[in-house]
Amino acid sequence: MTAALALGDDALVLSHRLGEWAGHAPVLEEEVALANIALDLLGQARVLLSLVGDEDELAYLREERAFRNVQLVEQPNGDFAHTIARQLFFSVYQHLLYERLAAGDGTFADLAAKAVKEVAYHRDHAEQWTLRLGGGTAESHERMQRGLDALWRFTGELFQPVEGTGVESIGVDWQALRAEWLAAVTDVVERATLTVPTGRQSGAWQAGAGRQGLHTESFGKMIAEMQHLHRSHPGASW
Amino acid sequence: MSSSIDWPLWEVFVRSRRGLSHTHAGSLHAPDAEMALRNARDLYTRRSEGVSLWVVPSTAITASSPDEKDSFFEPAGDKPYRHPTFYEIPEGVKHL
Structure with missing residues (x-):
């Protein structure tokens, strides 16, 4: 596994999930916001996957087991609060990670320098909504907490080194990244009058083997939808 | 799209x-x-x-009324001397 494949698949899969909100978001303004974030991620995915091979082949012709995204990003949208919880966990992670990559001089420095501005906005969007849902009505508070609780077990996987074994390091201190992520997420969650979930984030057993190609049940359906047009009409173009 | 959400309306101004x-x-x-x-x-x-x-907030905007259109705007219609069209514009001056 290469790091580009892991990061590219994270962006591609989350982009597709966010795209599923089109036509279904609570309000038009939010639909456009989510679509904008999805398009940012798709742009990042294209650059990253192009480092690995043909972007279309990688996106549309790989089997489920060949995807290396974390399981967090493939989780179904759920309700809006659930999507915001997923966004909060992932965008804080991606922002901190890309800041590090942009500051380095590795393969990803240029890409990350551009993407980090996009991701900073995704993070802001998720944080603003977390604060509002947490501090909103009793129902929004409860739904937001439910989203955080449901997705918490998928966050441990974020801090497994994406390099895998036998691959050149991308120069990220994953333990330090995790500590910074936890502090940032805790800060937002507590300001939103919500509770940081306890329970297993990692340990002897942990959810998340996406980097090894093992995915959760709904992922198969998601890529079936994502790939069906390309597979039905090979080589079709606009 | 739910229509039950009752969020206020905002006017947006962009500096290009x-x-x-x-x-x-x-x-x-x-x-x-x-x-x-x-x-x-x-x-x-x-x-x-x-x-x-x-x-x-859209509610913060006070708008002129269509009923007052005549008294508000029409008197300016026949005063062409208020337009700076009687000056020679020096060559090379743009955006006038």
């Missing part, structure tokens, strides 16, 4: 580049000013239309 003034771009719904600003960013500047944004 430095030196120009903010221009009305449209309106949107948002729960508060901070979110209105973000929605405005997504709706009105996604194709690099702007470098600065204002959002104003």
